[in-house]
Amino acid sequence: MPHVTERGRTSPARTPRADDAAPAAPADTAPTPPDDDGPALPPASRFSGADARAAYRISVRSVAGQPTKAPALADDWFEAAYTAEAKHLANLDVQKLIDDAIATEEAQLGRPLDRDEQRALARPIHKAQFRGFYAKHYKKVAKDDASKKKAVSSAKRREKKRLEARGRDPFTPLAQGDRAARQKEVMLFEDADLMVVIDRFSPSPKALVVPKEQGMFPTDIKKATLAKLSEVSALVSDAFAQVAGSQPAEIWINPPQNLSLKQLHVHVQPRLPAWEDTPRPRGVPPPPDLVAEQQKFYAELGAKIAALIAAH
Secondary structure, eight states: OOOOOHHHHTOTTOOOOGGGSOOOOOTTSOOOOOOOOOOOSSOOSSOOHHHHHHHOOOOSOOOTTSOOOOOOHHHHHHHHHHHHHHHHHHHHHHHHHHHHHHHHHHHHHTSOOOHHHHHHHHHHHHHHHHHHHHHHHHHHHTSSHHHHHHHHHHHHHHHHHHHHHHOBOSHHHHHTTOHHHHHHSOEEEEOSSEEEEEOTTOSSOOEEEEESSOOSSGGGSOHHHHHHHHHHHHHHHHHHHHHHOOOOOEEEOOOGGGOOBSSOOEEEEOOOOOSSSSOOOTTOOOOHHHHHHHHHHHHHHHHHHHHHHHHO
């Protein structure tokens, strides 16, 4: 089991809870965006981690002590995608103001601003202007079904080009049985249609459910495949609950604007503490006792997942 620490309970890497999500808002009312330090410099189309934590729309709420309800993956993803598009457009508007302010300041000083100076100039502008721009764009994007679909289609086209150019795909080699790829991952479950693997970059126990059918977005795969992803994700949540004593996990698919991997995958995040009290620098191996603890936990979790799927 993970070490129970206060840091683990309040880890900044915590994914959103269902009760953290904003309640459904009328089409002309934008959900309240999170406080943010502003967009990265140079401009970036992907929104920040603070935005991401507030962006997932988890509509099917599970009850503690009861089996996890299968999530409405496609509907939640669609809502998260058009909401994220409003934030993307708002960040573009804010970035124009930031760029103008930087240019003016550099002209007055007669020299380029360094990165810290740019950030110091950008943050108050973003804080003052982002919410207004976001509300304006959300009102347009969420006006009706046609405007929502248009926003999601625009995001898909843009982000697909980005991912094709710069995105990674660790899952396709894994699905194809590549030995080197499989040595890097912890496989909890696999059948002809999907894989359940551990998220190696999460500080606390977390799983990813990955279809073997190729696709970036939920709209790219068969409805039957998406339905199975939903069912298996709920069973993975139940396995976490039975092995680790956690409450039902949060289950979601990232919107296009927040993707870095090309292949579609579902996040299954139980509310469990971090494995370690202090984040370990990348490249530094975990201590042997922690490795043994994790291996034991994942073996038990994988067996439970297989049993639940077999009984389903």
